[in-house]
Amino acid sequence: MPEVLIxxxxxxxxxxxxxxxxxxxxxxxxxxxxxxxLPGAKAQVFFVADPENxxxxxxxxxxxxxxxxxxxxxxxxxxxxxxxxxxxxLARRLLALGIPQFGSCWGAQMAAVAAGGKVAKNPKGRxxxxxxDLTLTEEGKDHPLTEGKLERFQGFEMHLxxxxxxxxxxxxxxxxxxxxxxxxAVETETGSFWATQYHPEYDPLExxxxxxxxxxxxxxxxxxxxxxxxLAYARDLEALHERPFDQALRKKLGADETLLDPAIREREFRxxxxxxxxxxx
Numbered sequence: 001m002p003e004v005l006i007x008x009x010x011x012x013x014x015x016x017x018x019x020x021x022x023x024x025x026x027x028x029x030x031x032x033x034x035x036x037x038l039p040g041a042k043a044q045v046f047f048v049a050d051p052e053n054x055x056x057x058x059x060x061x062x063x064x065x066x067x068x069x070x071x072x073x074x075x076x077x078x079x080x081x082x083x084x085x086x087x088x089x090l091a092r093r094l095l096a097l098g099i100p101q102f103g104s105c106w107g108a109q110m111a112a113v114a115a116g117g118k119v120a121k122n123p124k125g126r127x128x129x130x131x132x133d134l135t136l137t138e139e140g141k142d143h144p145l146t147e148g149k150l151e152r153f154q155g156f157e158m159h160l161x162x163x164x165x166x167x168x169x170x171x172x173x174x175x176x177x178x179x180x181x182x183x184x185a186v187e188t189e190t191g192s193f194w195a196t197q198y199h200p201e202y203d204p205l206e207x208x209x210x211x212x213x214x215x216x217x218x219x220x221x222x223x224x225x226x227x228x229x230x231l232a233y234a235r236d237l238e239a240l241h242e243r244p245f246d247q248a249l250r251k252k253l254g255a256d257e258t259l260l261d262p263a264i265r266e267r268e269f270r271x272x273x274x275x276x277x278x279x280x281x
Contacts, residue, residue: 002041076113094191103196111186116168131176134174
């Protein structure tokens, strides 16, 4: 039975807040993807932001067929904070050991920084909801991570920071208007880290829960006039999850098949399993 490490990048306080707000923990979302795309695999969750949890050693890590990084509410360029520094150290250890890695959002930023790239606050502010203009680059059209994706597609987003400098050995595969670096493949002499800034692990229902939990921030940042408006938008997303073929709802929210069809939305994760995890097994 293959074992896959799921690295939850959220600190304990944030995970407890998710629990209070009814948000599904991100490692569980990736656990579901793993069940669908690698049936029989055993997932081991590691809460890397908790300083009391010692980082796994080389012998322990070598048994994993791959490692998955969830999102996080941390700021990766605050490397003086131990809950950030230890995550970068783990990603670099996995690269050195040749354990294939995949991640989204925080995972894309981790892939860049762990290999020598840079991340900064996006001057355009938060990107949220779903990007409607995700576009394959020339490299993306021929890369196995994005195999089967349309040249232009949609993806769920929720982030304040962006990759500003790609590391040596990284390929930019998907770009967008609000955030330039939307998917990258990092290849080093020993390992690989494929990642998306958008979230293939979310569906409209799970994203609605996340949005509702962050209603105060969405109002404060000027995206909605009040919290009731945030919750109304979240209810529309929940309805879309229940009725994905409702054309009126699709038009209202601006969602298309590339966002709503799991076979399309989750393609990058499936490709990672196919081209990185299975060959290792």
